């Protein structure tokens with residue numbers, strides 16, 4: 240803040256001087272007022288008001304109200320000025336609280352969660368905000384145990400694989416790897432890093448808050464598809480939308496994706512499954528859902544047929560347990576010797592040994608049964 | 613007026629390497645400071661094409677498709693998903709000559725300069741030659757050497773073959789390599805019989821694909837007989853039928869590709885010189901932020 244001169248442009252002006260300049264256009268922000276009239280300057284904060292100030296008296300009057308001045312200065316000189324980034328950074332520090340309270344909280348560091356991200360905002364000397372970003376589950380981790388990043392563009396590479404090194408095609412799947420921290424970011428860099436982990440979420444969250452999220456519902460989205468995905472259009476047969484409920488339940492539940500699904504079957508026809516509690520919205524079926532729907536479209540063109548299997552009650556229950564375990568991503572957690580769990584590997588192998596024929600048919604019943612055609 | 617570069621690429625739900633070239637070229641261009649803002653978007657990854665333009669701050673956006681040829685993606689999918697009112701005729705292309713056109717997307721208040729794909733830009737010819745140099749570790753490679761430029765064939769896209777042929781012709785005209793051939797995966801002349809098409813002892817094979825994946829790492833190496841199972845890798849060079857085959861892998865991973873992206877944007881009017889505006893703190897600080 241030192242070494243400022245009266246000449247413009249000043250890359251790092253004094254906050255009080257900057258406020259005095261801005262007073263010509265009028266300032267009314269977070270409880271701070273500054274205006275310029277024929278008789279001089281006016282300055283006010285919630286518990287004090289000054290009128291008819293000379294230019295130098297204006298600067299004197301700001302003393303004691305640095306928290307307000309520096310708060311205004313940060314939001315108008317340092318924070319990125321595009322609407323969505325600005326709104327997101329404001330949201331992080333809960334801007335409804337009075338400035339002195341907020342400043343105290345920021346001095347200690349204040350946190351917000353965004354999907355599996357944990358943002359910590361704090362102020363340094365002069366009211367500038369700095370941010371740390373890490374995995375929510377690393378909230379209490381010793382920074383020395385985390386890999387430290389400063390380039391926000393690293394985020395889009397970190398998000399590519401989960402903790403086991405497996406590729407994550409859906410950035411908002413709740414499988415973000417732990418073990419990293421973005422340390423001491425400026426506001427612009429914080430926004431970039433968050434967008435690197437969860438692309439376009441800040442923009443769409445902001446649009447939603449402003450009441451202009453452009454939701455594209457299922458039917459509209461699949462109607463737009465061409466090429467190999469054009470076939471999905473044939474899945475909507477005007478016979479209800481159970482199939483779309485099943486898609487949403489399979490792919491979009493909070494256990495699978497942290498976006499809050501805002502799209503429905505169409506404008507008039509809501510789905511019967513919850514959209515989730517995520518903080519940021521999903522505005523249309525994503526490419527993963529469309530690609531998966533293509534497979535289901537082809538499978539669902541088949542007619543159901545009757546098969547006859549002889550299974551013990553335990554075996555039937557076991558098949559259900561195996562499907563549940565896979566669907567809930569639980570297979571890794573089943574203990575080696577826990578044979579009480581139907582999806583235990585030994586149990587599954589025994590069932591296969593007993594009930595599959597050499598061609599892998601359950602109970603020797605062929606999948607294709609020509610007589611049933 | 614700030615300008616942004618948006619690199620649009622295919623991406624994949626299965627192969628994490630698919631988006632690596634777009635990411636690497638974006639990072640290289642970011643480091644060079646030629647653009648205020650650089651973003652990527654993907655058909656199969658995120659941000660999606662549909663959400664891409666709203667992630668851009670600048671008002672002027674240069675959209676460069678990281679695709680090898682003109683066709684379904686550049687003419688239909690990308691403009692539709694970016695919400696551009698675009699007709700393939702706007703490019704007035706013969707299949708390899710798409711340049712750029714300026715359009716207004718319907719979901720954001722910006723101007724989009726929609727460029728032809730990197731694969732058909734003239735500068736791509738240099739990238740293929742560079743690839744031959746790097747795979748052979750010889751900056752003067754050419755004399756006594758054959759070069760095969762490999763693509764899909766017309767089964768998928770008629771223009772795919774045109775792009776391959778176009779660059780093969782341009783390289784042949786330079787009289788640098790003894791022989792230059794365009795070969796294809798699913799039509800004649802086929803890459804399977806690569807040695808049938810060359811007399812030179814050494815043959816450099818450069819596949820015109822953006823990303824390494826099944827086609828470049830398994831299909832083509834196995835078809836040529838470099839290996840029985842591409843997942844285990846292959847030797848460079850591999851000796852086949854008395855020829856040394858120098859197989860280069862996907863051209864899209866070549867660092868020089870970043871220059872082709874830049875040239876596409878420059879052709880469309882982007883100011884891509886390293887900016888020299890003293891006192892313009894905005895550009896400097898944006899660049900310092902790695903933006």
Ligand code: SF4
Pocket residue numbers: 411490491496497498499500521522523524525526527528
């Ligand atoms: S469509 Fe479903 S799975 Fe895809 S991003 Fe939206 S909520 Fe998530």
